[in-house]
Amino acid sequence: MKRLGSFLLYLSLALVAIFQIFPIVWLFLFSLKDNREIFSGDPFALPSQFRWENYTKVWEGGIGIYFWNSVWITALAILFTVLFASMATFAITRMKWKLSKLVLGLCMVGMMIPIHSSIIPLFKMFLNVNLIDSPWSIVITYTAYNLPITIMILLGFYYTLPREIEEAAIIDGCSVPQMFFRIILPMTIPVMSTTVIINMIYNWNEFVFVNTFISSDHYKTLTVGIQNFIGQYMTDWGAIGATLVISVLPILLAFIFFSNKVVEGLSSSAVKG
């Protein structure tokens, strides 16, 4: 009975796994086809002819610079977001002050705004401070717009951190910054990794802000590279597929790295220490 149960469990887990992994396989096949093959028939059929030229086409389209912009803009925005969000969450959950509920409320409201209603006001603001067509407008926007959700996720974890450790630290004569950077932050590596992954995905795939705020080619990011292949009357889907494959690889690697941190972090953290 128990064996049958675990067999069924694994079977269903495996089915779900297939369902979740097939988009990557599909995307790869997609990137090697031309429009005719993409639109007709079986999406999982092998391409009649492997069109690697989709990749060369994409590469010659100057994707390198977009790629680099995506990397540093994403990384920088993540750093700011996770650091500031951790600090704010620390203050909200670990210190007693009157306005903490209000600040938390503001964060919640901040999550609720549809980006299309803030895009025109934001454009005007950045124009006034001369940040239009500067990558900083993108870094700042990503940081600000990801802060609320990051704080919300961190919040649930901070509430569960045992208070005894802090008390011990205070008794040992730790200052607040020492406690935050040396004790709290390392303890939250698993959840920080979680928020890093989430932020990374958001920033990496975002294109509305980039398209609106950036006009120079040398500041555009990878998602804009896709736009290059969408035409007025014709769209080169094979090349879009190739761009998507190129853009998913680094994020897949980074994801595996941080995904391990979600587990590893804890074993080296102070909880067990």
Add this chain to the structure above:
Amino acid sequence: MKQKKAITLLFALFLSILVIAGCSNSDKEKASGSGDSGDEKTIKFMHLWPEGSSKTHYTIVEEIISNFENENPGVNVEVEVLSNEQYKDKIKVLSTSNELPDVGMTWAAGYLTPYVDGKKFTPLDDILQSDLKDSFVPGTAEAYAIDGKTYGLPLELNIATIFYNKAIFDEYGLEAPKTYDEFKNVIKTLSDNGVAPIALGNKDRWTGSLWYMYLADRIGGADVLTSAINRSGTFEDPALVSAAKEIQNMVDMNAFVKGFNGLADEEAKSMFMNSQAAMYLIGSWDLPNFTTNEDIPKEFRDSIGFFNFPTVDGKGELTSHVGGPGVGLFVSEDSDVKEEAKKFVSYFVKAWGEKSVTQAGVIPATKLDASSLELPQMYIDVLNELSNATNITLFADVQMSPEVAEVHLTQIQALFGKEATPEDFAKKHEEALSAQ
């Protein structure tokens, strides 16, 4: 200890990224400096033909710009390219902050009106009367005129015709229909034999609008739709209602591919290109796919022909078309380099007219001497249709104001999906048109 290391590492990374970001920020200083600094003048130009998807268009634009810069020392053209949707969104955002490019692309009539009312575009009549006198096909530049002034100069001219797959037609002994009864017979024969008669991607909605416009034109004459839109007539005209009825009859005959209301035009097109549907109503911008595009098998390209929308019960003219100019160039009213920008537009229109048809397969809105060019037969046929045309009705959603166009397009989907009766369809249009 381990944690301390990790944190130090984190901050080192953070700092190094700041430094790198700082570096890449410094070359912006060099790149910027638009407008006129000293003797150098910069024209900002936005267009919607990215290199990846519209290589031939893009290349011509680059050629024109570099020739223009060579002939006009001290003038630079700074280009930004976006895809269609993104272009429209960005123009919208830029206009709210008075930041439109010096030269950009616009659509005719309904799209243009708010920009003209808001004094964002400058009249181009001076270059139209001097440099470009008599160079446009009659009726094309007029689509960009509001209250007697012209605010855009068109680059393309298209008509919609029904393309058909001769191989499929031959297989069932069919011929290109001249009358609507013959056309219905074609649909019935194909449908009875399990062949999807017409590829239609009505998710995009303007595609279904083409079918409706042609039926309205044939049943009620060339003016009926236009006068309903410009309020000299009414949308509850019996001809406009019976055109709507006829659409639903076609749907009942299974004339259109399965699930057309959920398909994008691109998906429908690919069905036609893969011989999964026998007919496809589309603008002449798709001609390269049926003639010169080497990515498409020659066998397929050779099997494609086109016919004009048939007459309905002896009514309507085969020479009356749905179509009109596509994108055109505007010059911003607030431009600091207006004179240079106008000069550039004039230069661009002329050069585009010479190059576009042979290099990119685009029929320009400027007059062409077809006999002097070497073109595929289908182009010659379409150009002949254009020169023999007795009427070209501008695409309905372009004629209408954006607000009414949205009602029209939603109603088109409802009509094709049989969620609105022909009477309701007409009534909703009449309401929207009289409300503005």
Add this chain to the structure above:
Amino acid sequence: MSNKWIIAFYVLPALLLIGIFIFIPLALSGYYGFMDWDGIGAMTFIGLENYTAALQDVKFWDSAWHSFLLAIFSTLSLLIYLAIALILASKIKGSDLLRKIYLIPMLLSSVAIAQLWIKIYNPTSGMLNQILLKIGVENPPAWLAETSIVLYAIFIPILWQYAGFYILIYYAALKNIPDSIIEAARIDGASPVQIALRIKLPLIMGIVKVTIVLAVVGSLKYFDLIYVMTGGGPNSASEVMASYMYKLAFDTNNFGYGSAIGFLLLIITLVVTYIVRKLTATKEEIQY
């Protein structure tokens, strides 16, 4: 620990960023809501006209209902994600690999996911209908073309897209539970299912509540896949609040009205979130 300066040091960076770059635009868009403005010409102040018009706008309320349905489905599907996370976190063989695989769809951009599902749903050549035909279903539906099913058809890719996101959060929360607690329960003879439901679940209840709020808020302002896959059609059958707002502001030049709808979206979200928080409230946060 109540030194004002220390608190300010920790809170201000986040607060300033949110205040300046989220709340000022928000206030501005509320202000545009009082205007008759096409986004191109001059603005005219028209008071509450846009807001009262919106309240009587049947299309707006239809789209609000669609968004609301999405919120319900997203919240219900949290149960499935939670179950998967509980299984993955219970140290079964291969759970590490499975977990990574399960999160893959989340990495793809909406552009890719939309294309994939458009192809799956294609009425003639799509995978779904091919399978249905093979198992003997006659005339399977055109999923994205029929007004009665399009909304539900489009929910599936949305839920699928976000599955990884929630599984990841739950998994991290479960891994955060000290082993000693679970070890103690095991020694007391609790079965894995008991441990999952009686011990693990209550311990991560705080984060579960957060995810409910995230799911509701995210659904009410959802835009991406719907816009690409159906454009809100056919005949507005899959229109949601955000896509309706976008159409008004960017397609039909009704910028003032669009801003008012955007603002109403926010208010509706606030109200719904408040209700959700009240419904899920417990007296105290769980402590170890």
